[in-house]
Amino acid sequence: xxxxxxxxxxxxxxxxxxxxxxxxxxxxxxxxxxxxxxxxxxxxxxxxxxxxxxxxxxxxxxxxxxxxxxxxxxxxxxxxxxxxxxxxxxxxxxxxxxxxxxxxxxxxxxxxxxxxxxxxxxxxxxxxxxxxxxxxxxxxxxxxxxxxxxxxxxxxxxxxxxxxxxxxxxxxxxxxxxxxxxxxxxxxxxxxxxxxxxxxxxxxxxxxxxxxxxxxxxxxxxxxxxxxxxxxxxxxxxxxxxxxxxxxxxxxxxxxxxxxxxxxxxxxxxxxxxxxxxxxxxxxxxxxxxxxxxxxxxxxxxxxxxxxxxxxxxxxxxxxxxxxxxxxxxxxxxxxxxxxxxxxxxxxxxxxxxxxxxxxxxxxxxxxxxxxxxxxxxxxxxxxxx
Ligand SMILES: Cc1cc2nc3c(=O)[nH]c(=O)nc-3n(C[C@H](O)[C@H](O)[C@H](O)COP(=O)(O)OP(=O)(O)OC[C@H]3O[C@@H](n4cnc5c(N)ncnc54)[C@H](O)[C@@H]3O)c2cc1C
Numbered sequence: 095x096x097x098x099x100x101x102x103x104x105x106x107x108x109x110x111x112x113x114x115x116x117x118x119x120x121x122x123x124x125x126x127x128x129x130x131x132x133x134x135x136x137x138x139x140x141x142x143x144x145x146x147x148x149x150x151x152x153x154x155x156x157x158x159x160x161x162x163x164x165x166x167x168x169x170x171x172x173x174x175x176x177x178x179x180x181x182x183x184x185x186x187x188x189x190x191x192x193x194x195x196x197x198x199x200x201x202x203x204x205x206x207x208x209x210x211x212x213x214x215x216x217x218x219x220x221x222x223x224x225x226x227x228x229x230x231x232x233x234x235x236x237x238x239x240x241x242x243x244x245x246x247x248x249x250x251x252x253x254x255x256x257x258x259x260x261x262x263x264x265x266x267x268x269x270x271x272x273x274x275x276x277x278x279x280x281x282x283x284x285x286x287x288x289x290x291x292x293x294x295x296x297x298x299x300x301x302x303x304x305x306x307x308x309x310x311x312x313x314x315x316x317x318x319x320x321x322x323x324x325x326x327x328x329x330x331x332x333x334x335x336x337x338x339x340x341x342x343x344x345x346x347x348x349x350x351x352x353x354x355x356x357x358x359x360x361x362x363x364x365x366x367x368x369x370x371x372x373x374x375x376x377x378x379x380x381x382x383x384x385x386x387x388x389x390x391x392x393x394x395x396x397x398x399x400x401x402x403x404x405x406x407x408x409x410x411x412x413x414x415x416x417x418x419x420x421x422x423x424x425x426x427x428x429x430x431x432x433x434x435x436x437x438x439x440x441x442x443x444x445x446x447x448x449x450x451x452x453x454x455x456x457x458x459x460x461x462x463x464x465x466x467x468x469x470x471x472x473x474x475x476x477x478x479x480x
Pocket of ligand 1: 105151
């Protein structure tokens with residue numbers, strides 16, 4: 095019997111996890127990757143100063159999903175890592191999510207009184223959203239909330255999304271809590287960790303299988319043809335399965351219009367100093383152009399001389415200028431357009447969509463692995479029935 099053949103477009107987490115699962119089921123798998131490296135946005139490398147850096151922004155693996163944890167830890171060791179983030183307001187750096195230490199730092203005279211008022215108003219609650227605090231009728235609580243909103247939440251969000259402060263839908267802040275205790279943690283998942291030898295090493299192990307071939311620097315869309323009901327790739331034999339993890343609007347030549355994304359530009363810098371900032375990831379909401387800085391020798395702790403850090407600028411997404419699509423901008427209009435692309439995709443019988451670009455959806459790493467494992471099962475089951 096001939097081996098099933100699968101073409102995977104994109105070597106990010108979505109693509110490599112599916113490649114791994116299919117190769118284990120004896121599929122002959124070809125991965126086509128446009129970039130000169132595998133790993134998609136989790137790609138990392140050791141720079142010329144001996145510091146491991148994440149090329150596309152800081153990535154911390156965190157999950158409560160045991161299956162995902164069991165899957166990913168098969169491909170290399172991870173160290174526990176509790177991310178500590180900060181925000182610099184009026185020249186002072188405080189931990190985020192904001193906890194009681196932000197009251198001590200910004201309102202030292204009234205700190206005890208503010209904490210007592212919070213206890214009185216919120217009882218045993220461990221946290222509340224900034225909206226709850228902003229809506230408080232207690233003048234002291236409101237003063238604290240107004241300060242955080244004006245100095246951090248509002249300017250950071252306006253900069254991140256390129257919108258005016260007055261256009262911000264405050265509902266988005268519901269998900270970022272203010273803690274009523276000390277000891278802020280950025281994530282609260284059961285597993286929070288970083289790969290000991292980096293993400294690229296994990297990715298390489300996931301695709302280390304004799305049934306998997308990888309072609310880098312290959313834009314699949316320049317060689318793929320959409321027939322009436324299937325996708326063919328020029329120069330390759332017919333594929334039973336094509337898994338597409340790139341941008342869905344690009345696949346269908348933008349026929350329903352472009353899907354909007356926010357992009358980022360990273361400026362990497364090196365200084366011969368011991369430490370640039372207190373914490374690995376620090377937000378600078380009051381600076382006009384960049385949002386945050388990641389200092390990589392602290393992510394995880396690396397005992398090296400000097401320090402490499404990346405300054406992160408949110409920018410308009412524009413493919414022609416070589417920008418990458420990072421965050422989908424979800425509006426009624428963009429969601430409707432995505433649905434049209436999704437509907438169209440259903441007529442291609444050998445096509446599967448997976449990942450943040452193909453599904454126009456923000457996925458964390460654990461979520462995209464979970465999704466890729468599910469898509470793999472679907473493909474394997476369907477393959478077994480034909
Ligand atoms: C700044 C930033 C920070 C993040 N931090 C975290 C974090 O701390 N923790 C966390 O859990 N998640 C984090 N994430 C999310 C994480 O990056 C994603 O979950 C993950 O990268 C999604 O994998 P993917 O395979 O769907 O997409 P991608 O990683 O984007 O992979 C898609 C791949 O497809 C390739 N491709 C596209 N089109 C084509 C084509 N036509 N031909 C060939 N190849 C093509 C691309 O080059 C790319 O390599 C972060 C995301 C961003 C943007």
